[in-house]
Structures are given as structure tokens and as C-alpha cells.
Amino acid sequence: MISASAYRVAEWLERRLPRVWTRRLAVLLARAAFAAHVPARRALERNLATLMPERARASAAGRHAFEQFAHAFVEFLALERMSQRVLTEAVEVCGLEHLQAARASRRGVILLSAHFGNWEWGAAALASRGLHLHLAARRHASRTVEAMYERRRGAFGLARLSGPRLWPDAARVLRERGWLALMGDRGTPGARCAVCVWAAALARRTGALLLPAVTVRTDEGRYALIVEPQISPEACAAGAFQEFLKRQLERHPGQWCAFESAAGALA
Numbered sequence: 001m002i003s004a005s006a007y008r009v010a011e012w013l014e015r016r017l018p019r020v021w022t023r024r025l026a027v028l029l030a031r032a033a034f035a036a037h038v039p040a041r042r043a044l045e046r047n048l049a050t051l052m053p054e055r056a057r058a059s060a061a062g063r064h065a066f067e068q069f070a071h072a073f074v075e076f077l078a079l080e081r082m083s084q085r086v087l088t089e090a091v092e093v094c095g096l097e098h099l100q101a102a103r104a105s106r107r108g109v110i111l112l113s114a115h116f117g118n119w120e121w122g123a124a125a126l127a128s129r130g131l132h133l134h135l136a137a138r139r140h141a142s143r144t145v146e147a148m149y150e151r152r153r154g155a156f157g158l159a160r161l162s163g164p165r166l167w168p169d170a171a172r173v174l175r176e177r178g179w180l181a182l183m184g185d186r187g188t189p190g191a192r193c194a195v196c197v198w199a200a201a202l203a204r205r206t207g208a209l210l211l212p213a214v215t216v217r218t219d220e221g222r223y224a225l226i227v228e229p230q231i232s233p234e235a236c237a238a239g240a241f242q243e244f245l246k247r248q249l250e251r252h253p254g255q256w257c258a259f260e261s262a263a264g265a266l267a
Contacts, residue, residue, distance in 0.1 A: 002073070004140075004141075004142035004144055004145050007142070007144070007145045007148060008144065010022075010026075010073070010074075010077060011077055011148065013025070014074060014077040014078060019074070019078070022074050022077075023070070023071060023074050026070035026071070026073060026074045027067050027070045027071070029070065030066040030067050030069060030070035031063075031066065031067065033066060034062070034063055034066040040259035040260075041062060041066070043258070043259055043260055044062050044065060044066075044256075044257070044258055044259050045058060045059070045062050047185075047256075047258040048061055048062055048249075048256070048258070051242070051245065051246045051249050052249060052250075052253070057253060060253070060254070061249070061253040061254050061256070063254070064253070064254025064255070065254055065255065065256055065257050065258075067254070068117065068217060068254055068255050068257060069257045069259070071118070071217065072117065072118040072119075072120070072121075072217075072257070075118055075120075075121060075221065076118070076120045076121070076152065079120065079121065079124060079152040079155070079156075080151055080152045080155055084128040084156065085128075087121065087124055087125050087128050087156075088125060088128045088129065090121070090125075090221060090222055090223065091121055091122065091125035091215065091222075091223045091224070091225055092218075092222075092223070092224045092225065093125075093129075093224075093225045093227065094224050094225065094226045094227065095213075095225075095226060095227035095228060095229075096227070098211060098227045098228065098229055098230070099126075099131075099211075099227055101230075102209050102211055102230065103131075105209060106177055107177060107207055107208060107209055108173065108174030108175060108176070108177050108178055108179070108180070108206055108207070108208035108209070109174075109179045109180070109208055109209045109210075109211060110174070110179075110180050110182055110199050110202065110203055110208050110209070110210050110211070111126075111133075111179060111180065111181045111182065111211050111213050112182055112184040112196070112199060112210060112211065112212050112213070112236070112241050113181055113182070113183060113184065113212075113213050113214055113215070114183060114184055114185040114214050114245055114248075114256065114258075115183065115185055115256065115257040115258055115259075116214035116215060116216055116248060116252070116255050116256055116257070117214065117215045117216040117217045117223055117252070117255045118215055118217065118223055119183075119214075119215055120152070120153075121215060121223055122213070122214070122215030122223065122225050123135060123153075123156075123158055123181055124152075124153070124155075124156040124158060125215075125223075125225060126179075126181075126225070127156040127157050127158050128156060131179050132157070132178050132179060133157075133158055133159075133178075133179045133180075133181055134158075134159045134160070134161050134170070134173050134178060134179065134180050134181070135153065135158055135159070135160050135161065135180075135181045136160075136161050136162065136166060136170060136180060136181065136182045136183070137149075137160050137161075137162055137183075138162050139160075139162050139163070161173070161180070167202070170202060171202060171205060171206050174202070174203075174206040174207075174208040175206050175207075180208075182195065182199055183195065184196050184199065184212070184241045184245070185245060185256075185258055186260075193239070193241065193242060196236050196237060196239075196241050196242070197237045199233075199236060200233035200234070200236040200237035201233070201237075203233040203236070204233045209230045210230055210231050210232070210233065210236050211227060211228070211229075211230050211231075212227070212228045212231060212240075212241055212244040213225060213226060213227040213228070214226055214245075214248050216248065216251075216252045216255055217252075217255060226248065228244060231244075
């Protein structure tokens with residue numbers, strides 16, 4: 001959705017302008033992109049239509065999702081200079097008991113999340129709370145942009161897994177009782193989401209738990225990490241995560257930034 005040159009310009013501006021200015025500029029650009037009917041808008045509207053059939057509500061949700069992405073993008077750029085304490089205070093955990101139960105199980109855990117609110121802050125906030133979290137995320141085509149992601153994620157101890165060795169690497173992490181964050185809206189939406197079927201198979205193979213979670217915006221610069229009880233691999237493969245996603249979309253209709261067409265790709 002964003003070119004490598006745009007990333008570089010945005011990073012330069014974020015370092016030099018007051019945060020309120022960068023937020024306003026980002027929102028204005030997001031509104032212009034939405035009005036221009038960029039391909040990301042068409043992909044988002046197709047995705048929204050599957051979980052939110054009401055056309056008027058889906059259109060409003062799409063417009064707000066572009067604005068939410070603008071906020072999340074500016075906040076992501078600022079992540080490199082944030083302390084763990086500040087980030088932990090900015091992201092409240094709702095469903096902490098589910099995280100604690102998963103940690104107490106002494107098993108590997110697959111966190112099934114989505115491009116909701118500010119997913120980068122959500123992952124970093126969990127790492128700030130002592131979770132050794134690995135992200136299943138594709139490498140960016142631009143080395144410069146990939147380095148930007150690595151610096152910000154690495155500042156919080158987040159590690160990335162991707163490529164043709166994703167399955168064996170993810171299985172190793174889970175067998176060592178590590179945590180894996182996986183985007184369950186990649187290749188969605190549909191009852192037989194390819195990523196969810198993949199996650200279910202991985203959980204069965206390794207004995208890992210499956211926890212659905214999203215990070216939603218609650219106020220300016222503040223988020224709630226919503227964690228629900230674990231789901232079984234069978235329920236995950238049958239569409240339980242899509243039901244979770246639909247519930248979150250009903251409660252937070254303008255925060256799902258699903259800007260890619262369903263592809264089912266993990267790496």
C-alpha cells in the first residue's frame with residue numbers, strides 16, 4: 001500500500017514535525033487515497049462485504065479504516081523511540097487471565113490476530129510484558145523498509161519468521177514453548193481461511209494453544225489488546241477465528257485494515 005520512498009519521507013517527517021502535525025497530515029493523505037479509489041480500498045471493501053453485508057455500514061467502516069491506518073502508521077514510526085513502560089501504559093490488556101493461563105500451561109502458543117487497530121503496538125506491548133514473541137510476517141520487498149521494521153520490532157525483542165522454512169521454524173519455536181503471532185485475516189475472509197487451517201495443523205502437530213487476539217484503538221494514542229479464551233484446532237479450522245473477527249468488526253467497525261485481496265500466503 002505504501003511505497004519505499006513514501007516510507008522514507010514519512011520517517012523523515014515523523015522525526016522533525018510535532019506528532020499532532022504528522023497525524024493530521026497522515027489522516028489527510030488517507031482520506032485522499034480513499035477518495036481516489038486506490039486498489040487497497042477495493043480490496044478492503046471486498047473483504048468487508050464478506051463479514052459486514054450491509055453496504056452503507058461497510059462503506060463507512062472502510063473510510064474510517066483508512067484513517068485508522070494513518071494513525072497506526074504514524075504510531076509505528078514513533079515506536080523506535082518509545083520505552084517499554086510508555087508502551088505498556090498505552091496498551092491495556094483485556095482478557096489478561098487468558099494470557100496468564102496460556103503462560104501457566106507451559107506450552108507453545110499461537111496468537112491468532114488480525115490487521116486491527118495497531119497490530120504492531122499490540123505485539124510490542126506483549127513483548128514488553130515479558131513474552132518471547134515471534135512474528136510470522138513477510139519480508140518487505142524493499143531492504144530499506146524491511147530495516148525500518150526490524151529496528152522497531154527489534155527494540156522490543158520481537159523476532160520475525162518467514163520464507164520457505166516458516167513451518168519448521170514455527171514448529172521449533174512452539175515446541176520450545178515459545179509464542180508465535182500469526183495474522184488470521186491473511187487469505188480471508190471465509191470459513192476455510194487458509195491461514196487458520198495452517199495454524200490449526202501446526203497446533204495439532206506441536207501441542208500449542210490457539211488464542212484469538214486483536215488490538216483496537218480506544219482513544220488518541222491508546223489501545224486495548226483484546227484476548228479471548230483459547231480455541232481448539234478443530235474449531236479454528238472450521239471458522240472460529242472468523243467468528244471472533246466478525247464480533248470485533250461489529251464492535252469496532254472502522255478498525256479492520258484488510259487492504260489486501262485474499263491470497264492465503266503466509267510467507
